[in-house]
Amino acid sequence: MIHILDLHDRAPRVIASFVLETKAGPVLFETGPESRFSVLLDGLNALGYAASDIRHVFVTHIHLDHAGAAWRMAERGATIYVHPRGAPHLIDPSKLWASATRIYGEQMEALWGRMGYVPEEQVEIIEDGEVFRVGEFEIKALETPGHAYHHHAFLIGDALIGGDVTGVKIGRGPVLPPCPPPEIHIETWLQSIAKIRTLNPRKLYLTHFGQTEDVAAHLSALEAKLLEWADWIKQKLKAGQTREQMVLEFEAYVAATLRAAGLSEEEVQEYEFADPSWMSVDGLVRYWNKHHPEEVMS
Ligand SMILES: [Zn+2]
Structure with missing residues (x-):
């Protein structure tokens, strides 16, 4: 049984954590940001658990909306399972915070809360394909880069906890690809989607937000939208647009897509x-300039 906890980040249905109940105790997937830690604790309490009941915490990647409260769980005794390229940033988060501060500036604390580190002995590095048994469940780690170099999805039976590589889909809305800098890479993201497809999961759990059982259609729509967004940015770069112009137009373009799907302004x-x-503008601009500069010369 996998429970979805809503961390209620500025609105409902923005960031989720997941609790897998096993005969050997609960396992947490994704901690959310430190700023929402008290909400995570409330969610665990509502399921009948204290934070100290959680011995195992898996994070798909170390972006602050996914693993920002990992150190808080470690303080309460949990082991944090993380990609080899993510582990150094949990043990010493100063670089990660410096780069996030460059992006978020003064909003940093309000959005993400406080910085803390996970003691090295409580970090468990996980490799692609590695299987962890907890109680009656096997949790298989799948390296799935594209959104970030250091990203895992987790397969539990026929359910996949997809992190950000399986996109953002809220309620009745469409699936969109989150493309923040600095590691977006379209080709490897497409390979990761193909890898997930071959596993044929019946259910996807999305950190943003919830779950979907319409897996094949979801993955195809994600793939199409990723290519569409990448091409949109490519055309604007070729036309010599400034970042400011691109951000304005892209925001309007995304909002129009969502409204056309029947979503309200709240949604x-x-x-x-x-x-x-x-953020997706910045990520995709960086992708083109870094990986295919010849294709976006204006
Ligand atoms: Zn995210």
Whole structure:
């Protein structure tokens, strides 16, 4: 049984954590940001658990909306399972915080809370394909880069905890690809989607937000939208647009897509919280300039 906890980050349905109940105790997937830690504790309490009952915490990657409260769980005794390239940033988060501060500036604390480190002996590095048995369940780690170099999805039976590589989909809205800098890589993201497809999971759990059982259609729509967004940015770069112009137009373009799908202004706002348009502009601009500069010369 996998429970979805809503961390209520500025709105409902923006960031989730997941609790897998096993005969050997609960396992937590994704901690959310430190700023929402008290809400995570409330969610655990509502299921009948204290934070100290959680011995195992798996994070898909170390972005602050997914693993920002990992150190808080470690303080209460949990082991944090993380990608080899993510582990150094849990043990010494100063670089990660410096780079997030460059992006978020003064909003840093309000959005993400406080910085803390996970003691090295409580970090368990996980490799692609590695299987962890907890109680009656096997948790298989799948390296799934594209959104970030250091990203895992976790397969539990026929359910997949997809992190950000399986996209953002809120309620009845469409699936969108979160494309923040600095590690977006379209080709490897497409390979990760193909890898997930071959596993044929019946259910996807999305950090942003919840779950979907329409897996094949979801993955195809994600793939199409990723290519569409990448091409949109490519055309604007070729036309010599400034970042400011691109951000304005891209925000309007994404909001129009969501409104056309029948979403209310509140729902459009939930998407903007979970997957800010300006951030995807920056991520995709960086992708083109770094990996295919010859294709975007204006
Ligand atoms: Zn995220």
